[in-house]
Amino acid sequence: MNSPITIVLADDCDYYRDSxxxxxxxxxxxxxxxxxxxxxxxxxxxRHHLPDIVFIDIKMPVMDGIEACRVLHDQYPEIGKIAITMxxxxxxxxxxxxxxxRGFLLKNTQKAGIVQCIKTVHSGGVLYYDGCSPFIMSRxxxxxxxxxxxxxxxxVRLLCKEYTTEQIAAxxxxxxxxxxxxxxxxxxxxxxTNPFGLALFAVRNGLIKL
Numbered sequence: 001m002n003s004p005i006t007i008v009l010a011d012d013c014d015y016y017r018d019s020x021x022x023x024x025x026x027x028x029x030x031x032x033x034x035x036x037x038x039x040x041x042x043x044x045x046x047r048h049h050l051p052d053i054v055f056i057d058i059k060m061p062v063m064d065g066i067e068a069c070r071v072l073h074d075q076y077p078e079i080g081k082i083a084i085t086m087x088x089x090x091x092x093x094x095x096x097x098x099x100x101x102r103g104f105l106l107k108n109t110q111k112a113g114i115v116q117c118i119k120t121v122h123s124g125g126v127l128y129y130d131g132c133s134p135f136i137m138s139r140x141x142x143x144x145x146x147x148x149x150x151x152x153x154x155x156v157r158l159l160c161k162e163y164t165t166e167q168i169a170a171x172x173x174x175x176x177x178x179x180x181x182x183x184x185x186x187x188x189x190x191x192x193t194n195p196f197g198l199a200l201f202a203v204r205n206g207l208i209k210l
Contacts, residue, residue: 002029004028004029004030004031005029005030005031005052005053005118005119005122006031006033006049006051006052006053007024007030007031007032007033007051007052007053007054007055007118008032008033008034008035008036008042008045008046008049008051008053008054008055009021009032009034009035009036009054009055010035010036010037010038010039010041010042010045010054010055010056010057010060010065010068011035011037011055011057011060011084012037012038012057012059012060012061013057014037016057016107017035017037020032020035020055021035023111023114024114024115027115030115030118033049033051034048034049034051037060037061038060038061038062038063039056039060039062039063039064039065039067039068039071040062040063040068041062042054042056042063042068042072043063043068043071043072046072046076046079050076050079051079052079052080052122053079053080053081053082053118053121053122054072054079054080054081054082055082055084056068056069056072056081056082056083056084056096056101057083057084057085058083058084058085058092058096059085059086065083065085065096066092066095066096066099067099069081069083069096069099069100069101070099070100072100073099073100077100080102080103080118080121080122081099081100081101081102081103081121082101082102082103082104082105082117082118082121083096083101083103083104083105084105084106084107085104085105085106085107086106086107086108091147094147102121102125102126102127103117103118103120103121103126103127105117148186148189148207151172151174151182152182152185152186152189153207154172155168155172155179155182155183155186156186156198156202156207156208157202157207157208158171158172159183159186159195159198159199160198160199160202160207160208165179165180165183186198190202
């Protein structure tokens, strides 16, 4: 009998971790060997267990999933990494792909889809949720339209702190005209039409922490 595919799961929701482990426990060919509540704990668990597959929630405290995936990919490129999230934000998907994820699933994916993803990634393939065709994934990897520059990141974070244009310009040693131009670019990239929409984009994509 072949050895089961070993799995470590990281998610900050106790209920999801327990449900996930219970679901996969029904399959003899799969085995959850450990779970973690944040990215830093995940890295420790992976170092100890050296699993075949790691499921990584994108939004976690202490260290988020993107950073954890990047660290694990640098140290253990042979381990299959699958991102899990409640969000369908292209920015998050692209960042996880760049960090080394070979699978991407929404948390409402049915168990058959989860098992298929595990087996596909374990065999060296890639698999993303049904709404993401290979064409879309290639566009996500190639396009630069939603990537933010360092200046844009600084500006959006200060805007979310309710800084005025004048205050941001003084803080970053830029002209008010430059800040207004950056603000407009941020609206274009986030597809937001008002400050609330821009703040929501920043929260969903992990640019600020509440």
